[in-house]
Amino acid sequence: MNVAPRIPPVATRPRSTGPTASEFHVVCEGVWLGYDEEIVLRDVSLEVLPGRYIWLVGANGTGKSTLLRAIVGLLPPRRGRIWRGADARPAGYVPQQQTLDRCFPMTTRAIVEMGLFARIGPWRRPSPTRLREVDDWLARLGLREHAHKTLAELSGGMRQKTLLARALVTGARLMVLDEPASELDAASAAVIWGELKRRVTEEHCSVLAAHHGPLPEPIAGGDEWIAEVGRGHVRCTPRGGGSR
Amino acid sequence: MIGALAAVAREFPEALATGLMTGVALAWLGVFVVLRRAVFAGLAMAEAAVFGGVAAERMHSASLLGAVTGSLAAAGLTLGPRGRERLPREATVAVVFVGAAALALLVGTGGGHHLREVRAALEGDLILVSRADLRVAALLLLPIAALSCLLARPWLYVMFDRDMAVAIGLKPALWETAFFLLLGVAVAAATRIIGPMLVLAHLVVSPTAGLLISRRWPRVLLGSAAIAVLATCLGMAFSYRWDLPTNATITATSVALLAVAGIVRKIACAAHRRGTSSPR
Numbered sequence: 001m002n003v004a005p006r007i008p009p010v011a012t013r014p015r016s017t018g019p020t021a022s023e024f025h026v027v028c029e030g031v032w033l034g035y036d037e038e039i040v041l042r043d044v045s046l047e048v049l050p051g052r053y054i055w056l057v058g059a060n061g062t063g064k065s066t067l068l069r070a071i072v073g074l075l076p077p078r079r080g081r082i083w084r085g086a087d088a089r090p091a092g093y094v095p096q097q098q099t100l101d102r103c104f105p106m107t108t109r110a111i112v113e114m115g116l117f118a119r120i121g122p123w124r125r126p127s128p129t130r131l132r133e134v135d136d137w138l139a140r141l142g143l144r145e146h147a148h149k150t151l152a153e154l155s156g157g158m159r160q161k162t163l164l165a166r167a168l169v170t171g172a173r174l175m176v177l178d179e180p181a182s183e184l185d186a187a188s189a190a191v192i193w194g195e196l197k198r199r200v201t202e203e204h205c206s207v208l209a210a211h212h213g214p215l216p217e218p219i220a221g222g223d224e225w226i227a228e229v230g231r232g233h234v235r236c237t238p239r240g241g242g243s244r
Numbered sequence: 245m246i247g248a249l250a251a252v253a254r255e256f257p258e259a260l261a262t263g264l265m266t267g268v269a270l271a272w273l274g275v276f277v278v279l280r281r282a283v284f285a286g287l288a289m290a291e292a293a294v295f296g297g298v299a300a301e302r303m304h305s306a307s308l309l310g311a312v313t314g315s316l317a318a319a320g321l322t323l324g325p326r327g328r329e330r331l332p333r334e335a336t337v338a339v340v341f342v343g344a345a346a347l348a349l350l351v352g353t354g355g356g357h358h359l360r361e362v363r364a365a366l367e368g369d370l371i372l373v374s375r376a377d378l379r380v381a382a383l384l385l386l387p388i389a390a391l392s393c394l395l396a397r398p399w400l401y402v403m404f405d406r407d408m409a410v411a412i413g414l415k416p417a418l419w420e421t422a423f424f425l426l427l428g429v430a431v432a433a434a435t436r437i438i439g440p441m442l443v444l445a446h447l448v449v450s451p452t453a454g455l456l457i458s459r460r461w462p463r464v465l466l467g468s469a470a471i472a473v474l475a476t477c478l479g480m481a482f483s484y485r486w487d488l489p490t491n492a493t494i495t496a497t498s499v500a501l502l503a504v505a506g507i508v509r510k511i512a513c514a515a516h517r518r519g520t521s522s523p524r
Contacts, residue, residue, distance in 0.1 A: 069407070072407070072410065072411045073410055073411070074407055074410050074411075090411055090412045090413040091411050092411075093407065093408055093411035093412075095405070095407045095408060099405070099407060100404070100405055101279075101403075101404060103279065103455075104279055104400070104403075104404045104461075105279075105455060105458065105459045105460060105461045105463075105464045106400070106404055106461065107459065107460055110460070110461065111404075114401055114404075114405070114408065114412070115412065117397075117398075117401060117412045117413070117414070118411075118412040118413055122395075122397060122398045122414075148459075148460075150459045166408070170412060176411070
């Protein structure tokens with residue numbers, strides 16, 4: 001089996017057909033993904049264009065998280081290519097929270113500040129403006145009173161909100177969210193969906209979100225797609241009809 | 245007690261300065277060793293450093309170089325990346341530890357020395373450090389301590405959430421390699437100078453106390469270093485005053501400070517709970 005080269009951080013050449021590097025955030029071309037001997041997804045082709053919102057739906061264990069991990073750069077494809085667009089800064093990523101170690105001396109605020117790293121790098125301290133963004137997100141998601149608690153002291157919903165706030169302060173053009181609303185209350189979910197919609201429609205960011213359960217209200221006039229993941233394949237259809 | 249400490253500073257200035265430097269450097273690195281659940285790997289690295297140093301001496305080579313080689317080899321075996329794990333990592337750590345401990349004794353006694361002399365040499369003694377040891381500590385451990393502070397944030401991010409670290413542009417393999425290299429060199433140098441028991445006290449006990457004292461990571465680093473400094477000063481003073489073995493006294497003082505930190509934390513938590521549950 002061929003092993004594909006590492007994902008280039010930025011696509012170095014335009015594709016022969018379809019959008020050029022400046023016109024997409026991520027393009028998957030015939031991507032095969034798996035762990036050890038097992039192939040989880042075969043021949044996945046997907047275009048994440050600016051202003052596009054893609055919902056990944058499907059049963060547990062079908063490969064939604066695997067595809068998201070590959071797009072973020074955590075899992076190299078077995079075959080095919082994943083191109084990152086010229087405008088693609090590091091993605092704003094929300095992993096499933098079970099992977100986090102709750103013993104770490106990281107307060108809610110410190111975890112959200114981690115998202116600033118993508119913009120300031122390892123050697124600079126965050127500016128007051130950036131820190132105000134952190135405070136703003138803590139307040140909007142109702143975490144201000146819990147800013148000095150560690151992960152071990154937070155409920156599942158608050159941990160989820162912390163990870164979402166961290167992804168939102170990255171300033172990423174591409175948001176990759178693994179079941180972001182799984183433990184959110186209705187009010188917090190509304191804040192998150194509202195912000196994501198705003199970023200998609202006003203700032204032409206793109207969102208790729210694995211989701212369980214009923215989808216939120218469609219974005220008026222939005223470029224929304226549903227990617228059904230199952231039986232090793234991904235089938236994309238525009239939300240509301242058609243197929244691809 | 246202040247009189248005893250002043251006497252230590254007057255009569256054993258090299259030992260006190262070396263003890264403080266190794267304490268701070270190892271306590272800062274130890275915070276990450278504890279958080280990464282690599283405590284037993286640290287133990288194996290210290291034993292491998294002892295073996296490397298003894299083996300190098302037998303071959304008439306620089307013992308520090310041998311210790312660094314042993315420590316880094318142990319780090320690679322016990323902490324390095326792996327493919328499919330057929331055996332629990334703890335098993336590898338234990339094999340490296342017992343293998344290095346046995347080989348150090350065998351190689352040491354093979355030189356014609358008595359077992360008791362070899363054991364004493366392997367255990368090390370802070371009070372016996374020389375001016376040359378102080379120079380080595382200053383040249384190696386002070387820069388490592390400074391680098392540990394500088395690299396603390398990326399190390400913390402990479403160890404806390406590797407996936408997000410990749411997503412925000414960090415390269416975990418690069419940062420972790422830097423950590424293991426610095427840890428390997430620090431453990432090797434410190435083990436050669438002060439012995440494995442005191443190395444482990446600073447690498448594990450002080451950071452554990454630091455983690456009990458605070459839940460904010462800059463304060464954890466400061467608290468760990470403060471515990472290491474306090475344990476070294478008090479331990480050396482107790483040792484001088486009551487003629488006790490220095491390394492064991494400092495280690496016991498570290499553990500006592502850890503116990504105090506644990507009790508203080510329990511009391512603080514109980515007081516906080518009472519404060520939040522009482523009606524206003």
